[in-house]
Amino acid sequence: MTPATLRNELERVLESSVRSIWGEIIPDDFRAVVSGSNNLEFGDLSCQAAMRLAAIVKDNPRSVAGMITETLPESIEGIAVVSIDGPGFINFTFSDDYLAFTAFNLASSGLKPFIPDSGTGREALVEFVSSNPTGPLTVGHCRQAVLGETISILLVASGWNVSREYYFNDAGRQMTLLGESLAARYLSAESGEAAIPEGGYHGDYIIEWASDLKAFHGTGLKWETDRDTFIRFAEEKAMEMIRSDLSLLGIEFDRYFAESELIPEAVTDTIERLSGITVDGKSLVYQGDSGKLWLRFTALGRPNDRVMMRDDGTYTYRMPDIAYHLDKFSRNYDLIVDIFGADHLDTSRDVTAALECLLGRENVSEKLRIIIHQFVSLVKDGRKTKMSTRSGDFVTLRELINDVGSSDVTKYLFLTRRAEAQMDFDLDLARKQSSENPVYYVQYAHARIAGLLRTAGEAGVSSPQEFSSGLYELLEGEYERELMRLLESVPVNVAAASDEMEPHRLTEMLADLATGFHRFYQHVRVIDTESMEISAARLMLCEACRRCVSDLLGILGVDAPDRM
RNA sequence: GCCCCCGUAGCUCAGCUGGAUAGAGCGUCGGCCUCCGGAGCCGGAAGCAUGGGUUCGAAUCCCGUCGGGGGUACCA
Known part of the structure; x- marks a missing residue:
């Protein structure tokens, strides 16, 4: 019995009970949804089906709930108490045995085996960043890169086979402008002013490229006759730059798809x-x-x-983009995810409309998932700094990470907000290595547990190797139960975050786990020399908590330190 | 003009496929180890922009108003 199977089983018996009582009046699509209770006194899981059914079966909710619970099986594995509360909620309380068993499993096997693998055997393609090779990645790309990578890993966690793809335009007017900007830098004498073309690129990085180009091809190139050399050289340099920027975040793409492949x-x-x-x-x-x-x-x-x-x-941008999406659809993925910035909203709607027309509405809406994230503004010294692209005064991804001093903190902070919310990235907060910084709060909890496990080892106490049915009797306290209940909810919450592709839920869970552990630790003495058995049982809870934190941080690609 | 996102505690934000007493971090006020890591814990003050509607029930859904941000290329 895992958290996921327990919930499925509950929903199954509830539905079959409802159908056995009311038969055909119940709509075919009726589902008895079970979700976590937000208040301890109402049990651990809750079902509100009775309230929804009341109107259909023309009875009051409490009486409906009563009839449903009457027909439920005598006992349900993992559930100790079934009750009806408030206006007609059916509430379930976990058995102590089930909670202890779940914690034991998490402690010994980690989180992964318990995340429902809804994506198993299916293929997903995630397209993100897809910035054209004209310069370094910016803060905006950084948010997108972090989102795309974390969504990819989340999908993997629920069983999907994921390919990451980066689409770039190597054939458009922007590339010509970039080549021309490079030519201008190349042709200008060291001291002279470069004649950057109208709308061209002014970034200093092009000056470096120009000297590299001289080292490579000598000084005899001319824009009129060697356009292609300039453009290809610039493109190569830009892609090199982008790859190295992405590597700062630990991101590798399976494929870089060039627009020229479609033309x-x-x-x-x-x-x-x-x-x-x-x-x-x-x-x-x-x-x-x-x-x-x-x-x-x-x-x-x-x-x-x-x-x-x-x-x-x-061609204008939309044309190859439609062709590109057709190509993606022709590769038979079960899921195609696009992650775009807010500026792509309009075009992506156009592209979707064209795809629906060519491939059928259902086919497209079933497989294509477009996530549009809002932009980021940086807050520095308490003030918002305005982000301007093109002219060279933007903040790059690399500068941001250097400024924050840690790619882990950068990643984590980007994931504390939903994609659709605009966000202020607070550099001052990000730089603080203290409890004010949410990353350190979580990492501290992990390090604290790791330290505790070290101390326990020295004292000769270790987590039990095998589950015994008596284990739960050693974990009767309210703080123990609170922590076990929290741990129990993690696997299904990860699955929900994966299904909804909302990685920010992971940072929420991590904060909850950290708080949950600190709270437990503050009130319960783990290593109790009076009783090795109790110490071992409590240590098992700590280990379960540590593994959940470390596995979740792993999904985010953030380090889980044993000491700090 | 049209489109999108957002208005939740002093600040930054969760919660939104309607449900039981709206949460977190920071800030603020007051407490807590003779003992496993005080980068911690416990408690107080403090909030759903606004007006309607739907509903047994609305922070959540719908409409209006006000406010903030972004987009609106024969650039990508």
Whole structure:
């Protein structure tokens, strides 16, 4: 019996009880959802089905709840008490035995075996960062990188086979501008002013590239004749930079997908497919003035039609992006996750509309999951600093991590907020190595337990190696129970965070676990020389807690120190 | 103009597929080891922007208002 199977079993017996009483009046999609109670006096798990059913079966909720509980099996494994409280909640209290057993399992096997593996045998593709190779990654990319990586690891934790993919544009106008900016730096004498083109890139990193280029190819290159050399060199340097930035966060992609891989075949094929579709008697693709190709997005419920191909035959952003998504769909993933910044909202809606039209609405909504995160502003010395991209005065990912002094703290803090919430990243707080900093609070709890285990080892006390049914009798105190109850909830909460792709829930859980442990520790003497048995049992709880903390931090890619 | 996100404690934020007394960190006020790590614990003060609606029940869903942020390219 694991936390997940216990909940499933409860829902199953509740549903079968409901159906056996009321039969056909119960809708087919009726589910008796069981969730954690937020108040100890109402048991550990709670079901509110009776209140929902009251209207359907035309009876008052308490009486409905009474009828349901009457029909439940005599005893349910893991449950000690079933009660009806308040307006009609059916509440369940765990048996002490079950709680002790669960804690023992967590202590001996860790968290992983108990996370429901809903993704087993299925393939997921997560696309994130996907910043074009024109310069270093910024603070905004950092949030996205952390989100994408953690969501990937969460999916892995629930059994998915995950591929991480980085899509980049190596064929557009921006790359030409970048090459031209490099050429300008390259051609300007050491002291002279570089003629950076209109809209070009001013970052200092290009000056370094220029000297690398000279070392490599000599000084004889000219923009007019060697465009390609400049552009390719700049692209290579930029990708190198991005990879090294990502490595600061421990992120590696399985594939870097270049837009040029889609041109021209995949893109022309996509245009043909779209041209073949007519809505209200009109083709989805039409010619505008001077040979431009437009896509009739308004026919798909979008606010504006958009140019797909310019008059010089090059494509705008949306076109290859649709082709890219078709490519992803053709690779037969069960789940396709896109993580974008808020600036991509409009285009991603357009792309989705086009995909739905080509592949069918259901197919797309079933598999495609787009997570749009809001932007970050940095708070430094109590003031917000404005982030401006392009012109070179942005804060880079590397600078941020250096400034904070730790990639672990940086990652963790980004994950304390939901993706959809704008966030202030407080540099002053991040730099503090004290309890004010939530990362250290959690890590301290881990180190404290590790220290306790060391002390216990010296005293000759160790966690029990095998579960015995008498173990729970040694853990009767209220603080013991509180901690066991908290531990019990962790595996299913991790699964929920994975299903919903909400990694910020992990930092919430970690804070709860840390508080839970400190509280327990403060009130209960773990190593009690009077009784080795009790000491061993309590030590088992500490070990369970330590493993949960360490496994959760592991999912976040944050270190769980034994000493600090 | 249109679109999106957000208004929850003094500050930064959880809680939102409706449920029982709304939580955390920081700050603030007051306490706590002769003993396993005080980077800790316990307690106090303090809050759902606002007006309607739906409901047995709303921080949560719907509509309006006010306020904050972002987006709205033939850049990606």
